[in-house]
Amino acid sequence: MAAVTLNNVVKRFGGFGVVHGANIDIADGEFVVFVGPSGCGKSTLLRMIAGLEDISGGEIAIGGKVVNDVEAAERGIAMVFQSYALYPHMTVKQNLSFGLRMNGNPKADTERRVRRAAEILRIDELMHRRPKQLSGG
Numbered sequence: 001m002a003a004v005t006l007n008n009v010v011k012r013f014g015g016f017g018v019v020h021g022a023n024i025d026i027a028d029g030e031f032v033v034f035v036g037p038s039g040c041g042k043s044t045l046l047r048m049i050a051g052l053e054d055i056s057g058g059e060i061a062i063g064g065k066v067v068n069d070v071e072a073a074e075r076g077i078a079m080v081f082q083s084y085a086l087y088p089h090m091t092v093k094q095n096l097s098f099g100l101r102m103n104g105n106p107k108a109d110t111e112r113r114v115r116r117a118a119e120i121l122r123i124d125e126l127m128h129r130r131p132k133q134l135s136g137g
Helices: 042-050 092-102 107-121
Strands: 004-013 016-026 057-062
Touching: 004 042, 016 042, 042 057, 092 107
Parallel strands: none
Antiparallel strands: 004 016, 004 057
16 A cells, blocks of 8 residues: 545536545555545545546645556556446455455455455455345445
8 A cells, every 4th residue: 555645636527626625645554435425526536546537736646656647557546436346256355355466466465455454344244245245335
């Protein structure tokens, strides 16, 4: 993992401002949740951090490196969407570890990180279920 910093990040769609000067510091290893009403810019902010959405202003740094012009695939960031962008034939554990495994992460570290994520999210009992066995709510 790496620290993520947003400095005065702005997003506009045409003349309509969606994110207005976001300033956030997320420490390496810190667990963060964005909470807010529908349409307030949470997903847009995450998409900008991941590189899936261009920013209109400001600066995004990952691991101390400004990534405004770095492609999404090179940022080392992954997103899990609420609408199932999950592999139905894999368990929750396999889905959580997929990105790390495809990135060549060592098996022991992947296991540790997935186990830690399950603890934080309190989903230990769900790790061997498949997506169709989960509730969306």
